[in-house]
Amino acid sequence: MKPMNYQQQYLKTKVETASPGELTLLLYEELFRKLNMAKKLNQQKLQGEMLQKLHGAREIMYELITTLNMDYEISQQLHALYDYYLRRITDFIVTKDEEVLEEVIQFAKEYAETWKQALHIVKTGNA
Structure with a gap:
């Protein structure tokens, strides 16, 4: 069995x-x-x-979909959004149009930034 390096151990923790x-x-x-x-x-x-990186990105999108609680309307909206961006990744694989990929990159960037801000607000209570 191969030992994990420090970076892998940090991520695991x-x-x-x-x-x-x-x-x-x-x-x-x-x-x-x-x-x-x-x-x-x-x-x-x-x-x-x-293609390996895009496959990994698609796996993440599927993970985001499976974590949705469909009892809420927002989850249904997020499902539609995630599904759209999954299709855009496929569109990029077929066309190699970087504008298509850039659209998905911007989505991921904006949602990461928004989620980070939301967590900060929840932790600190400051809007």
């Missing part, structure tokens, strides 16, 4: 001790990171590696 809100933030941040890496790999013409 961070995930295991995170609240549900913090886990959602981690997912959005990782989604943003994978999409940016995919963009760079596409520019370098490294299609195999790019």
Whole structure:
């Protein structure tokens, strides 16, 4: 068995001790990171590696979908939004149109920033 490096151990501990809100933030941040890496790999013409990052991004989107509580209208709206961006990732894979990928990157960036602000407000009570 291969020992984990310090970075992997830190991430494992961070995930295991995170609240549900913090886990959602981690997912959005990782989604943003994978999409940016995919963009760079596409520019370098490294299609195999790019597809791996996009596959990881799609897995994150599916995880976000499965965590939704569909008893709430907002969850239904988020489901439609996540589904849209999943289709946009597929559109990029087919067309290689970077504007399409940039649209998904901006979504991930904005939701990570918004979620981070929301967690800060919840923790501090300051709007």
